[in-house]
Amino acid sequence: MTVSYTKKVSNTSFCGFSKLLFRWRGSVFKLIWPDLIVYLVLYGIVSLVYRFALNEDQKRIFEKMALSCEYFRNVFPISFVLGFYVTIVVQRWWAQYMLIPWPDTICLLANTYIQGQDDRARMIRKNFARYINLAFALAFSRISPRVARRFPSYQHFIEAGYMTHGEKAIFEMMDEQTKHHKIWMPLSWACQLTVRARQEGRVPDDYGQEAIIHEVTNLRYNCGKLQEYHHMSVPLVYTQVSWVVCETH
Structure with missing residues (x-):
């Protein structure tokens, strides 16, 4: 999870930026x-070997190898490779x-368009x-290890109030047919509820039904x-490739 530090830089203070650079939690360090x-x-081992274990001829050979590595280091476009890699990672x-879904908007729509105060x-x-x-x-049980530990089986969804025993039986029946994820099933049920509410006159117009779906x-x-x-x-x-280029520099 991303570590937020916005409150630490919300106003200017003495050495504020320096303190930010040396924060430990969530830092590159x-x-x-x-x-x-x-x-x-x-x-340190290489340095000690060079200074105390090699004779003068061996030191000259080592220095030539170091110069050769230095020459080939400049052949690789490190700024382009690392810049492109960082761009991909940050954009991703x-x-x-931005794709993390939130239930607030759709639940507000449902509360607005599915009208009625009866049971x-x-x-x-x-x-x-x-x-x-x-x-x-x-969805998140397939992505987040923490959510997967919280919901390791359908029974845990029932205990959390997300699923009924009848729906659990449907999921288990579908699992026998395919191991593909079943995220679409509860969303399909939500759409069917919206259509049923429209047929019962609880959704006032087609626009409300279309907005929810x-x-x-x-x-x-x-x-x-x-x-x-x-x-x-x-x-x-x-x-x-990015790691090798970075290490060679």
Whole structure:
């Protein structure tokens, strides 16, 4: 999860930026300190060997090897490779953040267009919101390890109030047919509830029904794109090339 530091720089203070650069939580220092220690140890070993274990001829050979490496280091366009890699990673991170679905908008639409104060209307709105949240929980259980630990089985969705025993039986029956994700099922049920509410006259016009279903399809698109980002990582070969170029410099 991204570590927020906005409050730390909301106003100017003495050495405020310096304190920000040396924050530990969420910092680059926390990320690379094991590799940095290994690098410093190896660098120290090479330095000691050069100074105390090699004779003059061996030192000249070592220096020529170092100069050769320095020459070939400049052949690689490190600024282009690393800049392009960082751009891909940042754009990918921001796109995933913007795709995170929220139930607020669609639940507000359902509360606005599915009218009525009787038990039937309240039950429709309640089940509609439950289906939306069930779809979110199913989607994030396939993406987030923390959510997956919270909902390791359908029984846990029932205990959390997202699913009924009858719906659990439907999911298990579908699992026997295919192992593909079932995020679309609760969203389909939400659309059917909207159509039923329209037929019963609880949705006043076709525009309200269309607005709700359009928002449901948008949520389906966002959940699908998040799963695509989860399964399709940045190509490993490009990550390795960027690491090799960085290490050689």
